[in-house]
Every structure is written in C-alpha cells, then in structure tokens.
Amino acid sequence: MGKGYRQGRLGEEIRRIISEMLIHGVKDPRLSGMISLTGVEVTSDGSYATCFVSILGLNQNQEERQKEAEDVLAGLNSAKGLFKREIGHQIKLRHVPELIFKIDESLEYGRHISEIIGTLGIENYQSDEEVDNEVTDEENTEDER
Numbered sequence: 001m002g003k004g005y006r007q008g009r010l011g012e013e014i015r016r017i018i019s020e021m022l023i024h025g026v027k028d029p030r031l032s033g034m035i036s037l038t039g040v041e042v043t044s045d046g047s048y049a050t051c052f053v054s055i056l057g058l059n060q061n062q063e064e065r066q067k068e069a070e071d072v073l074a075g076l077n078s079a080k081g082l083f084k085r086e087i088g089h090q091i092k093l094r095h096v097p098e099l100i101f102k103i104d105e106s107l108e109y110g111r112h113i114s115e116i117i118g119t120l121g122i123e124n125y126q127s128d129e130e131v132d133n134e135v136t137d138e139e140n141t142e143d144e145r
Contacts, residue, residue, distance in 0.1 A: 011040035013091055014049050014099075018083050026082065030075030033057055033068070038104045042097055049097035051076075052104035069103050076101040 019037050034056035041050045055072055057065065080099050088096045 007042040007044060007046070010046065010091070010093075010097075011042045011049065014042070014051070014087055014097070015040040017087050017090055018051065021079075021083060021086055025086070026075075026079050028075045028079060030071045031079070033072070035072060038106070046093075046095065046097055048100060050100045050102060052102055054104045054107050056107075073101055073103065 015037050018040075022031060022035055022037070036054045036056060037051055038054045039052045041052075042048070053072065053076065055065075055069055057068055080101075083099055084096050087093075
C-alpha cells in the first residue's frame with residue numbers, strides 16, 4: 001500500500017508552528033540565535049515527530065559549535081511542552097506527536113564538500129546552459145558573416 005500524504009502535511013504544519021514560535025513566542029535566551037527548522041518527519045502512526053534544527057552561527061571552532069548545539073537542544077527540549085500545546089491548539093489532532101529535536105548537519109556537510117571542491121582548483125566549470133548559450137552565440141556570429 002502506498003504511503004499517504006498525511007505525515008508530510010502534518011510535518012509541514014508542525015514545522016510552520018514551531019518556526020513561528022521560535023520567532024515570536026519563545027523567550028529562552030538559548031534560542032535567541034539564528035535557528036532554523038529544516039524539516040519535520042512524522043512517523044506513520046503519528047506518535048513521534050523528529051524536528052531537524054539547523055544553527056546558523058558564526059562560530060568556526062568545533063568546540064564552540066558543539067556547545068552552542070547542546071545549548072539549543074536543551075532550550076528546545078525545555079520548551080517542548082509549549083510547542084506541543086500550541087500544536088494541539090492550531091491543529092485538530094486526537095494525539096499530538098511527541099517532539100524529538102535533532103541537529104541537522106546537512107548544511108555543514110554541504111559547506112565542507114564545497115570547500116573540498118574549491119581546493120581541487122576546478123575553476124572553469126560551466127553549466128550546460130552556459131555552454132549552450134556560447135554555442136548559440138558562436139553560430140549567430142558565423143551567420144552574420
């Protein structure tokens with residue numbers, strides 16, 4: 001049987017509600033930085049919702065980033081009841097999913113891969129559209145001659 005769309009819709013609504021609360025409703029100083037909810041995955045029975053959090057900070061030191069991530073997770077876990085109550089008010093559900101917060105490392109991983117590609121010295125990379133445009137431009141100049 002195919003997977004329904006209910007989990008995806010519920011996950012997006014939970015992400016929207018928590019994101020709004022992070023901007024306007026939560027007064028915890030641990031959550032005052034640049035925090036983004038990158039996604040929410042809801043289990044098929046709707047009992048758990050895993051919220052992936054990305055911390056957009058300027059700390060380049062690994063130890064400082066780790067400490068900041070731990071502080072943010074502690075702040076999110078302490079505000080979990082507030083989030084669940086607001087989700088219950090805004091969405092008609094028989095059972096509000098238990099929230100699990102995890103740090104999303106995909107942005108950091110993407111940045112790391114970009115650095116590796118940058119160190120390879122590949123600077124003349126062109127997309128297919130740019131190559132097509134150059135070929136078209138060359139054909140037009142030949143036609144004009």
